[in-house]
Structure formats: structure tokens, C-alpha cells
Amino acid sequence: MNDNLHPPAPRGDLAVDATGLVKTFGRPGSNIVRAVDGVDLQVVRGEVFGVLGPNGAGKTTMLSMLATLLPIDGGHASIFGVDVVDQPHRVRQLLGVTGQYASVDENLTATENLVLFARLLGHRWPAARTIAADLLERFGLTEAATRQIKNFSGGMRRRLDLAASLISRPPLIFLDEPTTGLDPRTRGQMWDTIRELVAQGSTILLTTQYLDEADQLADRIAVIDAGRKVAEGTPEELKAGVGSSTLHLRLTDRTQTAAAAAVVERALGEAPVLTPEAGGLNVPLANADGAGEVLIALRQAELSITTATVRQPTLDEVFLALTGHHSETSENDTETEEVA
Amino acid sequence: MTAVTESPQAPLAVRAAVVPEDLASRPSLRETVDQTLAMAWRATKKMRRNPEQFFDVTIQPLLFTAMFAYIFGGAISGSVKDYLPLIIPGILAQTALTTCMAMGTQLREDMDKGVFDRFRSLPIARIAPLAGPALADVIRYMIAATLTILVGIAMGFRPGGGVLGTLGGWLLTIVAAWSLAWIFTWLGTVARSAQAVQGISMMIMFPLTFLSNAFVPAESLPGWLEAFVKVNPVSHVVTACRDLINEGQVTAEVGWALLGCAAVVAIFAPLAVRSYSRKI
Structure with missing residues (x-):
């Protein structure tokens, strides 16, 4: 759509500054897939930035590169001005990553998981236990504290996963499809938690394939399709573009x-x-x-x-107008405004 | 979620101000040790919940010690009792190899789980997720080595090296197992599946144990095989164990065995960390 709706923010105010990000998969000679193909991403401090796209658009790959989990094949990326390639250890101290598939230990209990991550982040035993108990209470998991994660529901895993990401109190939080596969009620709870994080001043980079989720939570949205950014703007701007x-x-x-x-x-x-x-x-x-x-x-x-x-118009209609095809997860249960 | 919105506690705290220059550019040695201990703690929790991890270290010493002693005893040493001083250190070394072999498959299975994504995204030493389980695995080596010696004693083995010598052999076995585990740890980080790790590990384990002096004297072998057996690090560990347990002497072989262990760690630990850091 229109990249010039916002003047570029001064570099020092950027939580994420990526230019020309490229990730290719496959061996030379065979089919090389450009999973991420020259994406620019500027996330301003304190905002919620949504990356919207269908399955396989390259959202998770992009996030993994920014989180030092995947080598960057092309382009440049920095987090709060710290270069992702040169200073991975520093970048990891600035990030909390909540994955698409809950990254908690199946064999441990909820408490043990949080204690482990707190210990890894340098807290002493007593402090680690306090942090774990505090986060479990905050996320409504106290009753499940001594249960192994393999007996947890999907929603509980996600909540624990997000709790684990907050132990280091990171200034930037990556949420990779935080509500994929959750029922509508649990999804609403997740949204409330995310809104609370925003109110605390966190910067959030969120990927989603749910159009209404980006609409609900994000200040700005980049629409990604087949590894390329096809549009960027506020939800209103994107919708206004469709009519x-x-x-x-x-x-x-x-x-x-x-x-x-x-x-x-x-x-x-x-x-x-x-x-x-x-x-x-x-x-x-x-x-x-x-x-x-x-x-x-x-x-x-x-x-x-x-x-x-x-x-x-729903963001699905926006997506159709921008890319010429439907997003794969079209949904019609979007918010409506009652007039009669 | 309701528990969050109604929470009377202080709000979820985040650090808004960021001064990149204040952040450490690499983990300190002390942090690395702490993180390794935390990972070892995780591994012990997992062991407690999967007691089948103790099957091999309990059943194998009982089975193999008795089996090998009764099958080969008469043929090799004339009697089972005379064979025991030869076979017990041999079984110790074999047990060390087979129990530490599990490291690779365990790690491979573990790395496929989501939690390793979090470990990679945390500002922790890259060696911690590998060194932690290796440290916890020492518990298994201790059980295996202790049981092997006890079974030997039950069968009539009287270590000539006394308590101290036996303890020395026991300790050397554990050190050797921990060191050789780094080979399998490295395999775990490079192989594509746990089955692949298992297969390759078997191919390494069998020649290393059977083409050594663990079960038969090296002199009884054809010349070309004897040459390999003599450079096999497992042979050095076995000979060193025999010197300690049977003679109670710290011989040059003990030095060679320890040097071999150190070399294995020096080569395979950095390789494992490197390939783990690169793994998607």
C-alpha cells in the first residue's frame, strides 16, 4: 500500500531496525526457496507491530532471524541499535521470545520450568522460586504449578510460555502467533495479557495469521506474502485503501x-x-x-x-485487494457495529 | 485473562530504558558454570520422571558381568575366578561406553523439542545445554560402575589394589565415560534423527570395546589387530583400570588414559558446541 504514510522514525527510537532481510532455504542447484525476500522492518519503541500473513509467508523465519535463532542470509538487522549478527549475546538480553509452539519443557512442572529459566538468567535459587510463584499467580496457573506440562491444555501452555518470556523483563517481546489454535475465550484472555504488557511500555512484535488479531492489537501492520512485504500501515489505513x-x-x-x-x-x-x-x-x-x-x-x-x-471491510478483504488472493485463514466473525 | 486483570500485584514490569553498552557481550565463566548447573538440575528432574533411563545402567552390569565371566572365563583364563581380574576392568570400560552412548540419542530427541528454541533465544552460554546433561549423566555412570564392581565381588573377585585402588578404577571409569560422552554429544548435534544417532553410536561403540584388550589379552590377537588394539584409547582405560584395581598402582597407563580422555573432550566439546550453535 503506502510506505510513506509515516515519516521514518529517528534510528535511535527504533526497537527493531531491519533492512533487506533475506533467508534462503535449499541447496544451490536444487530449488532454492527465498523464505524471506528483502523485507524492511522498522518497529518504533513502545508500539505493537503486527506482521500479518498466511501460513508459510515467512513470518516465523523473519522473527527467528531477528531473535538470533537463524543465520541471516542477506540484509542487516539491529535490536535497539545492537547488531544481531555481531552481538547475538547482547541481543538475546533484550528479547523475550514466545514461539508458535510453546517452548517450555514437557517433562517439568510449571514451577520447575520457570525456576529453570530464572536460574539460567542468573537468579539465585530463592529469587528464582519467588519469581516463578509470582508469575504463576499472575497468569492464573498457581493451581497447576506442580503439574507436568504434558498434562496442560494449549491455552495454559501458551500462558506459561509467555510467563517464561517475561522473567528477564525484556524491553522487546516477540510473539509468534500467540493465539494460533486457541479457543475464542482463551484467545481473548491472551489479548488482555498482551494489552497489559503494552500498557507497561513493552515494545511488541507480533506475527499472526488472524486478521482480526492484528486489527485488535497492532498499532501498525506489515502484510507479508511469500516472503515479501506487500503493504504497511495502520489498520485503518489498510482498510481505507480497500474502500x-x-x-x-x-x-x-x-x-x-x-x-x-x-x-x-x-x-x-x-x-x-x-x-x-x-x-x-x-x-x-x-x-x-x-x-x-x-x-x-x-x-x-x-x-x-x-x-x-x-x-x-475485514482485513481479509484488504488482503485480497493487496495480494490478489484470499488469506488462507479467512474468517467472517469480525467485529461489527450495531446500528439497529 | 482474569487472573491478570484483577491481580492486585504490581504490574508486569518491563525494562523500558535500554543502554546496549551496559550489556555483557558474552557470558562470564561463573555464569557459564551456573547455567550448566541449572541445566544439570533439569536433566536430573527428567531422570526422576523417566526411570527407564536407569534400566541400562542397572541391568547391563548385572547381566554382562555374569555372562562374559561364565562364557569366556574357562576358555581365556582357565577358570571364572582367574578371569575376573581381567574382565571386571574390561566390563567397567564397556559399561562406560554403552551408558554414555545414550547421551547422543537423548540430546537429539531433546533438541527437537520446543524448549530448545527457548534455550537458544536466552542469553546463556552455548555450552550449557550440552554440558548440563553430561554432568547429570555422571550419576548414571556412578551407578553402572558401582554395580559392576559389586557383581564382581559377589562372584568372588577380590581386588588386589584394595579399597583405594578400586576407588581409583571406579573414578577413572566415570571420568572416561564423561569424556567419551562428548563424542556422542557431538553426534547428537550433527545427526538428523535420534535413530541415526543410535545407529552411528553402535558402529562406534562395538569396535571400540571389542577391538580392545577389555575381554581378551591383546597378545592373543593377530599382529595387525594387536596394533589397533594398542592405540585404542579404550585399551588404555582398561589397562589403567587393571593397574589401579588389581595392583593399586598409579602407572603410566593411568596418565595415558587421562590424556586420551582430555584429548577427546578437547576435540569433541568445541565441535559439539559449534554445531549446536548452528543447528536450526
């Missing part, structure tokens, strides 16, 4: 769909998209005021409706 909002109506009597469509067309001068079997109409709106006019016209025509919602 207007849509009014969804559902009629009480579905046999009146055609009559209602005629009324709408007279009111706005544009034909709605119909789903007659459900008595539904999708009315594209040039601006949100049009919704009022449509509703008044329907009332005057004595056509009653059961629901009316106006919603902004």
Missing part, C-alpha cells in the same frame, strides 16, 4: 427480499447484493450516513427487518 463500509440487512419476511432491494436501490441509486434464501441484503455504502437513509426508506415502505449491521 467503504457495508450495510448488512436481514428481513423478517424473506419473500419481500426483491421488494426491499427495489426500495434500497431507489434510496441510494445502487443495487444491493442479495442472499434471498436468508432474506439478506448487503448494501455497499459510499459513506456511513447512507445506512440511515436506507433504514428510513424501508420503514416508510413498511418492510420490517430483524438485524442491521454496518461493518468496515
Whole structure:
């Protein structure tokens, strides 16, 4: 979309500064896959930056390079001004990484996991135990403290994983698909935790394939497809690029769909998209005021409706507009704005 | 989550200010030791939860000591009792090799788990995740060596070197096992699967133990084989163990054995750390 919407932040304020990142897999001669293909990424201190893309877009690979877990094949990257290639040990002191697959020890209990990581980070035994107990309570895991992780649910593992990432109180936190595979309730809890971290002043680099997750949490979003950045901006900017909002109506009597469509067309001068079997109409709106006019016209025509919602275009629609194909995990349960 | 939002505690603390120059550019020796101990602690916790890790170190000494002594005793030394001073140090060395072999497969399986991603992302010494389990494994070597000697004594073996000599042989066995474990640790970091590690380890273990003087005197072998047996580090460990346990003497062989162990560690520990750091 538009990379010039924000003037570049001064280099000293950047938590992540990566230019031209490249990662290739495969041997020379055979098929070489450029998993990450010249991505620029600038994350400003204190913001939540979302990297959005379908499975296999290169999100995790990019994060792994920035976290010193994978060698960088091309380009340059620094974390708070510290070069990732030259100073890996320093970079690791600035980062907390929460992986896509919970990186905790299956054979240990929750407490033992946190004590181990605290010990590794240089805390004495008593301090390590205090830190573990404190984090477990904070993340609602106290009751499970003495259970082995292999008996944990997916949501509990993620929470423990995030807790483990916070032991070193890192100024920058990488969250690699923090809610993939979680049920909606657990996902909401994870979002609350992430919002709390943001309120504390953490800088967060988040990858997700859930479009609404990026929309909910991120200040800025980069859209990645096949290893390349195809767009960057605020969620609003990305959505504005796709166009207007849509009014969804559902009629009480579905046999009146055609009559209602005629009324709408007279009111706005544009034909709605119909789903007659459900008595539904999708009315594209040039601006949100049009919704009022449509509703008044329907009332005057004595056509009653059961629901009316106006919603902004989903990021899936944004993705389609930017890349020419759907994101692989399209979801329609996005937030809607009730007007009736 | 509710527990977080309703928590009366101080907020989750993060360090907002960052001064990169204040950060250490590499872990200090003391930190490395602490981190290795923490990793060893993790390994002992795992051992307690997987008691089958103790099967090989308990059953093997019982089985092999009795088996080899009764099968070869008459043929090689004339009687089982006369064979014991020859075979017990041999079994000790063999036990050391087979028990430390498990290091490679264990590490390979462990490295495939998610927790190793976290270990790699933490500001810790790269050697700690390797040296920790190796240190904890010493417990297994101690059990194996102790049982082997006890089975020998039960079968009528009376170590000529007395308590001190026997202790010395016991200690040398453990040192040798810990040192040779670095070969298998390195294998664990380079091989693609635990099965591959297992297969390669067997191919290393069998020639090293059987093409040594562990079970038969080297002089009884054809010349070309005798030449290999004499340079095999396992032979030096076996001879050194015999000198300690049977004679109670710290001979030059003990020095050679220790030197060989040190060489193995000096070569394979850096190789293992290097390949571990590179592994995806």
C-alpha cells in the first residue's frame, strides 16, 4: 500500500531496525526457496507491530532471524541499535521470545520450568522460586504449578510460555502467533495479557495469521506474502485503501427480499447484493450516513427487518485487494457495529 | 485473562530504558558454570520422571558381568575366578561406553523439542545445554560402575589394589565415560534423527570395546589387530583400570588414559558446541 504514510522514525527510537532481510532455504542447484525476500522492518519503541500473513509467508523465519535463532542470509538487522549478527549475546538480553509452539519443557512442572529459566538468567535459587510463584499467580496457573506440562491444555501452555518470556523483563517481546489454535475465550484472555504488557511500555512484535488479531492489537501492520512485504500501515489505513463500509440487512419476511432491494436501490441509486434464501441484503455504502437513509426508506415502505449491521471491510478483504488472493485463514466473525 | 486483570500485584514490569553498552557481550565463566548447573538440575528432574533411563545402567552390569565371566572365563583364563581380574576392568570400560552412548540419542530427541528454541533465544552460554546433561549423566555412570564392581565381588573377585585402588578404577571409569560422552554429544548435534544417532553410536561403540584388550589379552590377537588394539584409547582405560584395581598402582597407563580422555573432550566439546550453535 503506502510506505510513506509515516515519516521514518529517528534510528535511535527504533526497537527493531531491519533492512533487506533475506533467508534462503535449499541447496544451490536444487530449488532454492527465498523464505524471506528483502523485507524492511522498522518497529518504533513502545508500539505493537503486527506482521500479518498466511501460513508459510515467512513470518516465523523473519522473527527467528531477528531473535538470533537463524543465520541471516542477506540484509542487516539491529535490536535497539545492537547488531544481531555481531552481538547475538547482547541481543538475546533484550528479547523475550514466545514461539508458535510453546517452548517450555514437557517433562517439568510449571514451577520447575520457570525456576529453570530464572536460574539460567542468573537468579539465585530463592529469587528464582519467588519469581516463578509470582508469575504463576499472575497468569492464573498457581493451581497447576506442580503439574507436568504434558498434562496442560494449549491455552495454559501458551500462558506459561509467555510467563517464561517475561522473567528477564525484556524491553522487546516477540510473539509468534500467540493465539494460533486457541479457543475464542482463551484467545481473548491472551489479548488482555498482551494489552497489559503494552500498557507497561513493552515494545511488541507480533506475527499472526488472524486478521482480526492484528486489527485488535497492532498499532501498525506489515502484510507479508511469500516472503515479501506487500503493504504497511495502520489498520485503518489498510482498510481505507480497500474502500467503504457495508450495510448488512436481514428481513423478517424473506419473500419481500426483491421488494426491499427495489426500495434500497431507489434510496441510494445502487443495487444491493442479495442472499434471498436468508432474506439478506448487503448494501455497499459510499459513506456511513447512507445506512440511515436506507433504514428510513424501508420503514416508510413498511418492510420490517430483524438485524442491521454496518461493518468496515475485514482485513481479509484488504488482503485480497493487496495480494490478489484470499488469506488462507479467512474468517467472517469480525467485529461489527450495531446500528439497529 | 482474569487472573491478570484483577491481580492486585504490581504490574508486569518491563525494562523500558535500554543502554546496549551496559550489556555483557558474552557470558562470564561463573555464569557459564551456573547455567550448566541449572541445566544439570533439569536433566536430573527428567531422570526422576523417566526411570527407564536407569534400566541400562542397572541391568547391563548385572547381566554382562555374569555372562562374559561364565562364557569366556574357562576358555581365556582357565577358570571364572582367574578371569575376573581381567574382565571386571574390561566390563567397567564397556559399561562406560554403552551408558554414555545414550547421551547422543537423548540430546537429539531433546533438541527437537520446543524448549530448545527457548534455550537458544536466552542469553546463556552455548555450552550449557550440552554440558548440563553430561554432568547429570555422571550419576548414571556412578551407578553402572558401582554395580559392576559389586557383581564382581559377589562372584568372588577380590581386588588386589584394595579399597583405594578400586576407588581409583571406579573414578577413572566415570571420568572416561564423561569424556567419551562428548563424542556422542557431538553426534547428537550433527545427526538428523535420534535413530541415526543410535545407529552411528553402535558402529562406534562395538569396535571400540571389542577391538580392545577389555575381554581378551591383546597378545592373543593377530599382529595387525594387536596394533589397533594398542592405540585404542579404550585399551588404555582398561589397562589403567587393571593397574589401579588389581595392583593399586598409579602407572603410566593411568596418565595415558587421562590424556586420551582430555584429548577427546578437547576435540569433541568445541565441535559439539559449534554445531549446536548452528543447528536450526
